[in-house]
Amino acid sequence: MDKKKLKDESLLNHDDYQDQHGAVVPPLYQNSLFTFEDWDKIDKAFDNKADDFIYSRLLNPTVKVAEDKIAALCRGEKAKLCASGIAAITSAILHCVSAGDHIVTVRNIYGPTNTFIDKYLKTKFKITATYVDGREVEEFEQAIQENTTLIYLESPASLTLELQDLKAIAKIARAKGIKTVIDNTWASPIFQKPLTLGIDIEVHSASKYLGGHSDVVAGVIISDKKTMDAIITAEHELLGAKMAPFEGWLILRSLRTLPIRMKAIMENAFQVAAFLEQHPKVAKVNYPGLESFDQYALGQRQMTGYGGLLSFEVATQEIASIKKFVNALELFALGVSWGGHDSLVYAPVISYLKELSPDKFAAMGINASLIRISVGLEHTDDLTSDLEQALKHIE
Template identity: 45%
Template sequence: MSQGKEFEVDKQICMHYEDDRNRFNGAVVPPIFQNTVFTYQTFSELTDAVKTEKYHYVYGRGTNPTVEIVEEKLAALERGEECKTFGSGMAAISAAIINSVESGDHVLCVSNLYYSTMELLKYLGKFNVSHSVVYSTNTEEISQAIQSNTKVIFLESPTDLTYRLLDLAAISKLAKENGIRTIIDNTWATPLFQKPIPHGIDIVVHSASKYLGGHSDVLGGVLITSYKIMKSLFEKEYLLMGAAMPPSEAALLLRGLRTLPLRMQSHQENALKVAAYLESHPKVAKVNFPGLESHPDFLLGKKQLTGYSGLMSIELTEADYCGVERVINKLTAFKIGVSWGSFESLVLSPNLRNNEGQLLKEHISPGTIRLAVGLEDVNVLIHDLEKALCD
């Protein structure tokens, strides 16, 4: 997709927004405030700061100047009011969900979600928080899955592994009509290619370990929302649970944001070429990538997305563990490993040999292979896939 004026605005946010060079003696890169404690001239000043710790530097578990710069950039990129960073993506997801539910509430999961998100929801069952999954991207079917005690609709768009798109504006409208909060994991698209908040979504979360960091050396999470939601979330799920992002990680994340626009354009360019090649291969039954015109949600994507990242999946014609293992083990440019969204190309499969029945229940083909297309020469990546898919 072509990027217009909004993308140029986002580039400026990534590179310069809130860097406040005058504050730091003209430093091009802000300093890392590695300290955990901030002191005050008088005890009364400290006590006043503690009362409103969200707006004052008191202790590293709360606010930090280095971390704050990253948070300001990310809030601006998502067109949200406030952002908090966390020690991991799951810490951000946990904070978002726990802030949104009480005992007796229900969470509706839309289609396929990240495995650890589902494990968290299962764990919350011990606190009498239930959940269910509607394996559909159709808004009417989502509506029919709402229960009387549903308080949260949690979604990913594109969905995990299947990469279907959801109509964010329609789901947001549905949720508001029923007094339900919406939470989206927007890691796949990044704030550059999709902005859920203008569509009415209440909370956006990211794994900063993926595209935002971009170098496989940052572990972190991001949560962007309104002033109102953040007010209670900061005092409880953020401060009390203590999963703050360290300033050293924030500095690496800040570095990653500087090149995010350039990296995402390269990921997109490579992924479109890889997906087009795979779509024509006889050993590939299906390519799940929203950038293909053959994708069932391509037109919705033209409305909601301004670009495509590098994560996709294929479904082999030989849809079993042996077929999956054979292809993955032949790959050399694509490295076998978890995670995605960095400079390197990675490959993985949800087929773990003994879970094919569960995959089918989740509407996932046992022949699914996930490909994270990195920044290498795309011809090298395509040649690698060609060798792996041959007999």
């Protein structure tokens, strides 16, 4: 049997890992360093720093089992787990840019990614960025400058759920020697495999679906071996945002149920989205799986399924009324993050207006009436009842 051709479910649930006791789950290697029998052996290990066990900041056996699974799942050659999603994102971006370069990105990327590009890189390294809506491929072509070295994507975007045409954008970028990075957290590697569409580097907040139980903060970068070795021996090693072994063990545990969780979450999200779409107190639902979604056809082309994060606009911009709705929810807990077993609600207006000017907030195409929910694994009858009773507070 060619194990390289295993389907995702088999890949994630079959281990070739063998320890001396035949333990069915790879052990937790809770150690900082590895010792060597002699000078020649440690000398040789340093020749192969990214792949040999020397120090757990670079490579740890427990974390590596999870990394190898994620790399295979994403059809990449190598993966590196990091301390957080934002560590994975900033490492991948830093790998692609130098002082004075230019980035093309989309206007609705994850807030701290936006802050990193728009504030940190701009003030410290004079790196400029052009923000496009992202729905039309031509916008990317027009935004490219002489000094563009990176096109940074997030498809679907985690707030308004717009998509970008990954295959077409990757083709344009490759022809000009520009690197492409995508935050693929929303779809998860189960429903979207950007590396197979020509994207160079994929990143995830593994705090979401890859972790899936709201008990770990983590991130991961996936690409070809050459790119990954360069990132591992520079941004990863030098900035030090490594994953702890126990976190790696938790991610490995979670990966086994990723396909089945994503399937259940998608089914739930469809039902919740359909419920919201027909509700008179809801003005608009943003969910790429709905036929009414304006980029539905593109989603069908480049994804094989849909995540459980969606947003909708309630039929008022009156903060007092929106506040009452959010506070009335009993099953949807109020909090940031998403992608776990538990359903969550968040109103972007809470934090975005503290970090962005009202103009920039509006330029992102969002307003106070936008509510984001992460649909979890509860029963949809209960979730829709909860929404029904809380929506009574929208006046």
